[in-house]
Amino acid sequence: MVILLNCSFRGEKSNTRYFLGQLETLLNEPCRHAALNRIKEEQERAELFSDADAIVLGMPLYVDGPPAQAVEFMERLYEEGRGRLKRIPVYVVANMGFYESRQLHILLSVVKNWCARLDLSYGGGLAIGAGEMMGGLGKIPLDQGPNKEMGQGLKKLAAHIGKRTDTEDLYVEPTGFxxxxxxxxxxxxxxxxxxxxxxxxxxxxxxx
Amino acid sequence: MKILIHDLKNEDLPDVIKSSQDVKIISDNGKIKRCTGCFGCWIKTPGQCILEDEYQRMGELLGKAEEVILISRCSFGSYSSFVKNVMDRSISYMLPGFTIREHEMHHKARYHNHIKLRVYFYGEEITQAEKNTAEDLVRANALNFQGIVEEILFYPDKYKCLENVKW
Structure with a gap:
């Protein structure tokens, strides 16, 4: 099972949740959505890993890095789970309001460094620029119009998640916009x- | 005015800083609320966070600062969650509108000052990859907040870090 963990404080209404939902449509296996907002206890954090074969962290960019609540989640898991966490691959779907998706490289690096500390396998990330716009294009098919590049990125990431293989980080922006x-x-x-x-x-x- | 944002205990700080009239100290009172990404500080109460706590006026404080000193545990190349939270709660320092700076999209400035930024990270066995990420983060913050990076240094523990801070 793949856990799709939404690290946005906006929860169900967030663009992050939308992108995780789009990814889910491309994964041919059971998935479970979880919201970081609702995870409070050590046991709940540990269960995310014990229940999953792979985990996808959905994150918005806050001031050039992961939001504070995501940093706190990573700090707690590092303290509680060091040497005890199930070694599953960790993938990231990151988004932000700025256009240039390369501005998400710091957020992806933080997750990569965290995985290295915990001896987890970093599977790769999808960085989505212009997220405020892309999050509102649900009526346009993923292979058309401004969604084209993002759709290809989501498909590539989904294929790697399906095989539990690693990919280089993927950076996407609106096509033709x-x-x-x-x-x-x-x-x-x-x-x-x-x-x-x-x-x-x-x-x-x-x-x- | 100088602002010191840190994640240590206040008693760890030197007396000269604790008693200084020129330094505004931002410490962890254990009650900081998290930025919810509501943008209320831009479109409801411009220039001030809508969450009521001691950190509500970070944007205004930064607008009066000449220098900001950050002392933070290095968490995987990020600031610690507390220091990151203070940064997240500070976006009212900027305007919501956009501009292009160094070929990238960023927010326009609300204030005219250019903050000098000195950042001191501490932590056991900080890896080279984490140092690289942390340096990228500080430089990106400076670009976003129209600041100037004066120095970024790393120390193996908070005591060595405090010995070397240029107050």
Missing amino acids: PRRLYLLAAGMSWGRQAKKNGVKRKEIKRRR
């Missing part, structure tokens, strides 16, 4: 979101 357009669209969306909260556009720049 240039950065300048993404920048424009993403920039405009903040004003709209603020307005919904009764915050005027110029108030967004407020200094305290």
Whole structure:
């Protein structure tokens, strides 16, 4: 069984959960979703590994690295599980709001370093740029339009997970959707979101 | 103003720092809330986190800082979870809008200052791969926050680390 662990604080509504769900559709074996938000006890952390043959960590980028709650999870497992964890391959599906997926390399390196400390096999990661946009394209098939590159990445990662083999890290961005357009669209969306909260556009720049 | 963000016990810090009027010390009070990625600090209460605790005004504090000293356990090439949490809670220092810096997409600056960043990692047998990751992380933070990296150093334990911090 493959455990798909969502490390986003936004839980079920997160882009991270969406990407893990897309990966699940490409895996031909039983999968179980788990949410880091709900995992509190040492036993629950250990069970993630004892129940699984492979684990996929879904993570959003926070300030250039894994979110603090994911770092805490890794710290706790390192303290509790060193030398005792079942040696299963660890894969990553990472995403972020910036366009360039290469900005996710630090997050992937942290997981890689953690695996090395715990003697777990790092199976490879899929880094998804422009995640805020890609997370909303569920109605477009994975092999079409802006989803094409991401779809290929998900398929490649799924194939490696199926065989429990390692892949180099995969970096994907929207297909045929240039950065300048993404920048424009993403920039405009903040004003709209603020307005919904009764915050005027110029108030967004407020200094305290 | 200087800001010291650290994951040690306050009693480990030198008295001269604890009593300094110029240094704002950010320590682990055991009650820090986690950033939920809600972006409320950008679109609900711009410039301030919506989570009510001692760390709510990190963005504002950084806006007044000339220098930030980070002392952190090196957790697999990341800051420790506490120090990372403080960084995660600091994004209101920047604006939500985007710009291109060094050919990459980043957030625009809310404030005009350029923070000097000095980072001291400690931990047993930090590997070369972890050091490389940690250096990349600090440099990426500096680029994102429009700061300047002054130094990034690694020590085998917190005592050696504290002996070598340039206060």
